[in-house]
Amino acid sequence: MDIITTVREMRRLRSSWPALSSVGLVPTMGYLHEGHLSLVRRARAENDKVVVSIFVNPIQFGAHEDLERYPRDLPRDLHLLEESGVDAVLVPTASEMYPPTFITYVEPSGPLSSEAEGASRPGHFRGVATVVLKLFNIVQPQRAYFGQKDAQQVAVIKALVADLNLPVELSIMPTVREPDGLAMSSRNSYLSPEGRRAATVLYRALLAGKAACEQGVSDGPAGVIRVMRDVVASEPLARLEYADVRDPETFQPLETLRAPALLLIAAFVEAARLIDNILLRPDGSWETGLIVSSS
Ligand SMILES: Nc1ncnc2c1ncn2[C@@H]1O[C@H](COP(=O)(O)OP(=O)(O)OP(=O)(O)O)[C@@H](O)[C@H]1O
Ligand SMILES: CC(C)(CO)[C@@H](O)C(=O)[O-]
Numbered sequence: 113m114d115i116i117t118t119v120r121e122m123r124r125l126r127s128s129w130p131a132l133s134s135v136g137l138v139p140t141m142g143y144l145h146e147g148h149l150s151l152v153r154r155a156r157a158e159n160d161k162v163v164v165s166i167f168v169n170p171i172q173f174g175a176h177e178d179l180e181r182y183p184r185d186l187p188r189d190l191h192l193l194e195e196s197g198v199d200a201v202l203v204p205t206a207s208e209m210y211p212p213t214f215i216t217y218v219e220p221s222g223p224l225s226s227e228a229e230g231a232s233r234p235g236h237f238r239g240v241a242t243v244v245l246k247l248f249n250i251v252q253p254q255r256a257y258f259g260q261k262d263a264q265q266v267a268v269i270k271a272l273v274a275d276l277n278l279p280v281e282l283s284i285m286p287t288v289r290e291p292d293g294l295a296m297s298s299r300n301s302y303l304s305p306e307g308r309r310a311a312t313v314l315y316r317a318l319l320a321g322k323a324a325c326e327q328g329v330s331d332g333p334a335g336v337i338r339v340m341r342d343v344v345a346s347e348p349l350a351r352l353e354y355a356d357v358r359d360p361e362t363f364q365p366l367e368t369l370r371a372p373a374l375l376l377i378a379a380f381v382e383a384a385r386l387i388d389n390i391l392l393r394p395d396g397s398w399e400t401g402l403i404v405s406s407s
């Protein structure tokens with residue numbers, strides 16, 4: 113497995129691969145878990161070459177967010193990726209990605225980038241869109257793999273690919289969950305044992321919202337949001353940021369309950385800011401993610 117730290121080396125490696133070989137890219141911020149590895153496995157199955165990037169992108173973090181203490185364990189990540197049969201890992205430094213001369217950003221506009229996660233984290237999607245476009249240009253993959261756990265990021269990247277005519281096929285993988293339903297996230301490592309137990313409240317709230325949709329609530333999305341809020345309020349260690357029902361592509365709030373619909377939650381549990389969602393697909397079936405077995 114090649115470990116690459118510069119754009120120049122990545123280009124050299126990429127051009128040494130046979131012209132017709134397909135390349136799959138899995139962008140990550142490292143501290144890998146089963147959620148990341150599910151993307152890597154899919155990329156391995158579908159491409160001749162697999163590149164995983166590990167880069168804690170400073171420009172998608174707000175001034176008071178957790179950039180400095182974001183968990184990192186590069187030796188462990190490299191070991192897991194080697195075992196998964198990855199061809200190359202791109203681990204650039206911040207100065208390689210953003211040299212002092214850097215001035216060009218990708219700025220998504222509208223509710224998709226300014227509401228929900230965009231409202232809680234101003235500038236976040238500008239940072240995500242900019243780094244993802246850079247990674248696509250550096251690696252030049254035919255396919256790129258992202259997780260549904262970051263549903264708004266998925267919608268922003270779909271818009272980026274469509275709007276800028278990027279020749280990349282996106283593959284979106286279901287949210288991988290711990291046996292008790294908590295969505296896997298590198299930030300779960302911030303939780304104390306008590307906080308870890310409390311963190312299941314996000315998934316429990318989403319399932320309560322789903323049940324409310326299925327049973328029919330008189331006031332539609334507002335009623336579903338109320339149900340989700342009440343579940344989070346019942347957990348003393350959790351502080352809700354938002355519970356929402358939105359269109360999965362535009363992120364416009366829904367005025368009436370219909371499919372497709374995305375049920376979204378963001379909440380702090382202790383010092384960890386966690387997000388989760390479940391999707392009511394256009395055909396009326398639910399995507400709630402995959403629970404890994406405890407054995
Ligand atoms: N539980 C999960 N299931 C499926 N995909 C996931 C999961 N968690 C993260 N991913 C996906 O892995 C990719 C890299 O995500 P990232 O490195 O930010 O991991 P993370 O665990 O979500 O970190 P964070 O704690 O910052 O949310 C993204 O496309 C993300 O959606
Ligand atoms: C897509 C991404 C790697 C861009 O930094 C990041 O937002 C993430 O890990 O989801």
Ligand code: BAL
Pocket residue numbers: 141172173262265
């Ligand atoms: N998984 C999204 C990256 C972030 O929270 O910044």
